[in-house]
Amino acid sequence: MEMLTKNKAAAPLYMQIIELLVSKISSGEWLPGDLIPSEVKLAEDLDVSQGTVRTAITELVENNVLVRKQGKGTFVSNHDTDRALFHFFHLTDNNGNKLPPDSQVLKCREKKATRNEASKLQLPKDAKVLRIDRVRHIMAVPTIAETITLPANPFSELTRNKDCSLPNMLYELYEKQFSITIHSAEEKLRAVAATKHDAKILNLEPGTPLLEIERIALTLDRTPIELRISRCSTKNHHYQNNLI
């Protein structure tokens, strides 16, 4: 087992342990849903007390990297549907209810990245990307027009099936098919006018104000994986953000 640095000039032990655990996950040695060694076992292996391991794990639990289950053990977070909805989907209806949208792919093709896409995804100029257009319905009402951009490597195999059928919750797909876990995201929100294209897709008048959400989704080691631009009708919904 890896050794920690114990001279007093070094970083605190619990921080070194955090780095160690994160690296196990980032490297793929521990996969989402995996049971990690118990606190006692880790403490023995690392030659520290259980309390020190516990401090490290607590911090990772707060960052949604690990989840504790009393009596069972500590697991690598599994970004399932609930978490995706809870964490990454902020549109609720005007009563505060969050309903999972369905999704219908309109177009799906491989192209050269635009300057903006390359920059936001930290790709070389002219890198290939996969660009997916889809519309999402909530309660059978078309509500979100979305363009998703992914690096062609490794995502191009998603175009294999010609109809480009995709599940509603892409983050689960990334995790299962590519072992890529989305851990955090940066969103920029603006009000924009619906283009003719938006208007047609969402069945409303051109010029209608839409809420545009530009999201960059990041892995645990902060590599940008997905650029997603969602244009949302806020007639019956709103973006809910609670500040604590």
Add this chain to the structure above:
Amino acid sequence: MEMLTKNKAAAPLYMQIIELLVSKISSGEWLPGDLIPSEVKLAEDLDVSQGTVRTAITELVENNVLVRKQGKGTFVSNHDTDRALFHFFHLTDNNGNKLPPDSQVLKCREKKATRNEASKLQLPKDAKVLRIDRVRHIMAVPTIAETITLPANPFSELTRNKDCSLPNMLYELYEKQFSITIHSAEEKLRAVAATKHDAKILNLEPGTPLLEIERIALTLDRTPIELRISRCSTKNHHYQNNLI
């Protein structure tokens, strides 16, 4: 000093300590900026170990209720300008820079609460409220048209001075003048079309898409204090939200 319940059916000690510390703050016994007793002192008074007090304080620090300063002590959070900007102001320019807006009061009057205001602020029907209209400039450009609604009790004295001059950062004012600390907020974001009134204030065309932010600001014990509706031009700015 208050006693904790130590039989095993009771809540964990550290949770009881959290409740105790919160009540000291909610009741006003400890005010923002105050130094609270040291961990060792609290542990002695409550007849628990320092570690248990520490667990409780750690949780309150994570919730921004307390701040630790090594070598100095632990303090009740002071919602100063930096924190207000950092925590409650999400508009940044397109380079990610956050500039504090100035503010210019347009109108300020005492009225009967609308149904919506009364409901959102949990006031009785027909309660009196203070309604403030203001415009906020960023880099000399009018960017935000804002309507703020406050319960007339205790805020009506803000209308004493006829020009209704108010500071940029109202939360500091609430804290200093009324001993009310805003701790959390719930925001709902929508895209709306600028009304003629918005257009005039913000110097743009009626119908221009604006980002509307409806915010309910809450105290530590979750009493709603302020309803604020901000209509923002997102031509040069956006609402930044980072999901972790």
Add this chain to the structure above:
DNA sequence: AAGTGGTCTAGACCACGTA
């Protein structure tokens, strides 16, 4: 019964700020 995380103790020493 055995193993896990959850709570709690009593004590040690370090790093930082103030006097």
Add this chain to the structure above:
DNA sequence: ACGTGGTCTAGACCACTTG
């Protein structure tokens, strides 16, 4: 020098889950 929070230990017992 002293008091503060910050890190760490070794051990105890509890609550929960599984075999």
